[in-house]
Amino acid sequence: MAKTSDAIKIIDKLTSSDPEIETLVEEASINAAVAQLIYEARTKAGLTQKQLAELVGTKQPVIARLEDADYEGHSLSMLHKIAQVLNQRVVIQLAPIEHQQSA
Numbered sequence: 656m657a658k659t660s661d662a663i664k665i666i667d668k669l670t671s672s673d674p675e676i677e678t679l680v681e682e683a684s685i686n687a688a689v690a691q692l693i694y695e696a697r698t699k700a701g702l703t704q705k706q707l708a709e710l711v712g713t714k715q716p717v718i719a720r721l722e723d724a725d726y727e728g729h730s731l732s733m734l735h736k737i738a739q740v741l742n743q744r745v746v747i748q749l750a751p752i753e754h755q756q757s758a
Contacts, residue, residue: 683725686727690723
């Protein structure tokens with residue numbers, strides 16, 4: 656493999672030979688993506704964490720946790736509540752696993 660400074664390519668190269676690490680990286684990526692989606696939807700609606708929490712029927716620290724990329728406790732029911740108060744819906748999709756082949 657040619658030298659690269661692309662962090663994603665470097666991580667892929669390091670983790671592709673270890674299925675356990677690959678799984679951990681995938682899970683962390685999903686958690687970060689969900690946190691980012693919640694944050695973006697809330698800020699686009701012009702709401703603070705406290706305002707969103709009140710609309711959903713929870714407390715501000717719960718919303719803060721949901722927006723934390725390291726949080727692993729996202730639930731579909733909470734995502735659904737957030738989506739409803741923001742006039743959106745949750746969409747879930749299953750996709751085939753793409754395996755990279757070694758060069």
